[in-house]
Amino acid sequence: MTAIVLDGRALAATIEDSLRAEVETFADMFKRRPRLVVVLVGDMAASASYVKSKAAAAARVGIDADVVRVPATTDTGSLVALVQSLARDEQGPADGILVQLPLPEHVDTLAVLDAVPPDRDVDGFHPENAGLLSQGRPRFVPCTAAGVQRMLIDAGIETAGRHAVIIGRSDIVGKPLALLLAAKGTGGDATVTLCHSRSADLPTITRSADILVAAVGRPGLVTADMVRPGAAVIDVGINRVDGRLVGDVDFESVRKVAGWISPVPGGVGPLTVAMLISNTLLAAELRHAP
Ligand code: NAD
16 A cells, blocks of 8 residues: 655645635725734744744735744743733734744743733634633634644545544644544544553554554654554654654655655645634634624
């Protein structure tokens, strides 16, 4: 068997096309464009490149995007104050406010993320949005988790009644994805197992997966012998190996066993960005909702 390769770039382009039309409707109605503000702390190359792609995607669909750059030495209090000042719309309406992670070690990341008002929290990291998702009434869903679910739905990969195994229990990917796949409805109703660094006998668990998602940050973690023939394998990992981007899945061996596989790059990454843009439009629309 050779797996179907899930083309995240193509799907993201399709999503952008429909968002572009919705943004035009919004702009006609409210005589302004939705606006995303991204706070970039320091000069980490990976963060700068993610922020660049987010701003470029916003521009492609007609959403205004501004990047506020501050030095790596900025302390927690100043970052909280910056986020609060953005939320006062002093430099224009900030429908979506995003603080690019990771923050420098001396910064209290949760304190900064908690300062983002929940109705502008387009990353979906605020406890209020995490709570809404856990109760099955999502508002802003964390973008990578939403992107993975969208990819499964678009490819026609059945989730209802299937066993989904997620490796990685982070608040930004693994946990929200587990909630989405276990929720009632389209792209949900799966039986979910959430694995992590302390999980015993990972290969036995992963071999029982109809859908296997790797979100760890370890190249080559998922090998062909860990995959049930015909399973859908979604690779969230982003790792730099010898100057090349690779995921957590050993792509060449796993593609011979899996039914579907998402590549890195060109898989989940573009969808994460598309979901952010979708969340930004939603934030702008919610501000004008009666
Ligand atoms: P994280 O470091 O917060 O979490 C990693 C998780 O992996 C933890 O829950 C840990 O328990 C688990 N883990 C570590 N070693 C393990 C092992 N040997 N076996 C099983 N589980 C193990 O990471 P994160 O922020 O969730 O990101 C995970 C990966 O996804 C990273 O490579 C990150 O760059 C990537 N990522 C990609 C996107 C995207 O858009 N494609 C978005 C976010 C994160």
